[in-house]
Amino acid sequence: MADNVENICPQCSSLLSWKDHGYFCDFCQQQVEKHVFCPDCNEQLERLQACGSASYFCNHCNELKSKSRVKVQFEMRAETR
Numbered sequence: 001m002a003d004n005v006e007n008i009c010p011q012c013s014s015l016l017s018w019k020d021h022g023y024f025c026d027f028c029q030q031q032v033e034k035h036v037f038c039p040d041c042n043e044q045l046e047r048l049q050a051c052g053s054a055s056y057f058c059n060h061c062n063e064l065k066s067k068s069r070v071k072v073q074f075e076m077r078a079e080t081r
């Protein structure tokens, strides 16, 4: 199974780039937020950085979730100006 999940803009389906510690769509010129949800309870997961590999923790289930199982959703960041 492929490990590299493609990061796609929810608006225009183009590949997202990494900019200022976040995802950015060059096409829409907008920042995109990545949300990760628990595959079991649908709560938003907390991202843990451990030894180079990222893993996710669910505060609701109180356990670690495998990166391959979590649900990833991208959302345009609302402009606050």
Ligand SMILES: [Zn+2]
Pocket: 009, 010, 011, 012, 013, 014, 025, 026, 027, 028, 029
């Ligand atoms: Zn876009």
Ligand SMILES: [Zn+2]
Pocket: 038, 039, 040, 041, 042, 043, 058, 059, 060, 061, 062
């Ligand atoms: Zn959970």
